Amino acid sequence: MDQGVKNLMNSILELTELDFSGMSAIRRTIHRNPELSFQEFETSKYIQSVLSDLNVEHQVIAGTGVVAHIGTGAKCVALRADIDALPILEETDLEFSSVNPGVMHACGHDMHTTMLLSAAKILKGCEAELNGVVKLLFQPGEEKSPGGASLMIAGGALQNPTPTMIFGQHINPGATCGEVSFVSGPMMAAADELYFTVRGFGAHAAQPQTGRDPIVAAAGLIQHLQTLITRRRNPLLPGVLSITSIHGGSATNIIPEVVEMKGTLRAFDQEWREFAWEFIVDATEKFCALHGCQGTVEILKGYPPLVNDDGATNFARSVATSMFGDERVTDFEPKMWAEDFSFYGEQIPACFWMLGGRPAELEFMPGLHNSKFAPDERAMVTGAALLAQVAVNALAQG
Ligand SMILES: [Zn+2]
Ligand SMILES: [Zn+2]
Numbered sequence: 424m425d426q427g428v429k430n431l432m433n434s435i436l437e438l439t440e441l442d443f444s445g446m447s448a449i450r451r452t453i454h455r456n457p458e459l460s461f462q463e464f465e466t467s468k469y470i471q472s473v474l475s476d477l478n479v480e481h482q483v484i485a486g487t488g489v490v491a492h493i494g495t496g497a498k499c500v501a502l503r504a505d506i507d508a509l510p511i512l513e514e515t516d517l518e519f520s521s522v523n524p525g526v527m528h529a530c531g532h533d534m535h536t537t538m539l540l541s542a543a544k545i546l547k548g549c550e551a552e553l554n555g556v557v558k559l560l561f562q563p564g565e566e567k568s569p570g571g572a573s574l575m576i577a578g579g580a581l582q583n584p585t586p587t588m589i590f591g592q593h594i595n596p597g598a599t600c601g602e603v604s605f606v607s608g609p610m611m612a613a614a615d616e617l618y619f620t621v622r623g624f625g626a627h628a629a630q631p632q633t634g635r636d637p638i639v640a641a642a643g644l645i646q647h648l649q650t651l652i653t654r655r656r657n658p659l660l661p662g663v664l665s666i667t668s669i670h671g672g673s674a675t676n677i678i679p680e681v682v683e684m685k686g687t688l689r690a691f692d693q694e695w696r697e698f699a700w701e702f703i704v705d706a707t708e709k710f711c712a713l714h715g716c717q718g719t720v721e722i723l724k725g726y727p728p729l730v731n732d733d734g735a736t737n738f739a740r741s742v743a744t745s746m747f748g749d750e751r752v753t754d755f756e757p758k759m760w761a762e763d764f765s766f767y768g769e770q771i772p773a774c775f776w777m778l779g780g781r782p783a784e785l786e787f788m789p790g791l792h793n794s795k796f797a798p799d800e801r802a803m804v805t806g807a808a809l810l811a812q813v814a815v816n817a818l819a820q821g
Pocket of ligand 1: 530566791792
């Protein structure tokens with residue numbers, strides 16, 4: 424390893440440690456003032472003000488997104504954080520709880536944003552030693568279709584200059600604070616939203632023969648779809664279909680006209696995913712027709728699967744291991760969650776890692792999207808240092 428990079432490695436960890444109280448203050452400001460996807464107006468302004476204070480050149484993109492550049496030269500590497508919050512009423516009782524009722528940073532994006540700002544500070548401090556440009560992406564709307572990442576890309580975020588690799592991270596409530604986990608290849612699933620309508624013919628409940636019962640049809644359809652998802656799928660390819668909402672009817676003595684259902688389809692394999700779209704539509708129509716009902720389904724296609732590039736992942740993992748040692752670097756088991764970082768991975772080699780956020784004294788903490796989600800802020804030292812170091816080393820590589 425180049426001696427300059429080695430020296431930077433020691434100093435980046437130390438500098439991030441020194442920046443912890445500053446990070447904590449920034450994180451609490453963002454946490455207290457959460458904003459929903461694509462409405463991150465104040466958050467965006469705040470990020471811009473922190474970058475301006477650091478003399479980091481930046482511009483607004485995709486409405487509320489921010490792109491910043493540090494360094495000069497032909498080489499470029501990108502780091503990404505998401506900035507949006509969720510429609511959840513916070514119940515953590517933290518002193519810096521949300522002041523926007525019904526909106527909460529329950530997915531850790533406040534910490535992701537803060538870590539990238541701390542990395543910006545450290546990288547700006549060693550800008551003269553950087554062997555190229557670090558592109559920082561503060562991305563809106565991760566939690567909402569069509570995903571802020573796709574809008575950032577459409578807005579030119581990966582151009583002028585184009586990075587050779589991109590890295591991102593997510594707080595992981597399932598791992599202890601400071602642990603970093605990696606997986607090569609498929610990491611998170613493609614997620615599609617399903618909206619079903621089963622239309623029958625209303626009748627008196629005591630005379631079902633005069634109507635067409637959409638409740639019985641919907642109940643059978645749920646079972647039928649669960650059967651198909653096991654019978655029409657190669658068992659070696661992961662896939663899940665969950666019906667998560669069902670609404671119909673209003674009284675004990677009325678067979679209703681219509682039942683509406685919602686659900687999600689998760690898959691890694693694109694070919695199988697497209698096949699599933701077809702058989703879900705076909706089965707819904709045919710199964711409901713058996714009951715004299717009309718079944719339709721609207722499929723809202725979501726994020727592509729998140730697939731980590733082998734080279735980028737091996738590289739980031741080796742940087743993490745040299746910084747934190749083997750015992751803090753672990754394997755991540757892929758999940759059927761979805762994450763719009765996947766859009767970047769469709770364009771350039773990408774690696775997304777998980778950063779343990781569970782306080783060391785707890786065996787369990789409320790998970791992502793829970794109203795009591797409260798990760799350990801100390802995780803930010805690990806995450807910010809790793810972001811900065813990965814960028815420095817990636818640019819230093821031959
Ligand atoms: Zn989330
Ligand atoms: Zn998230």
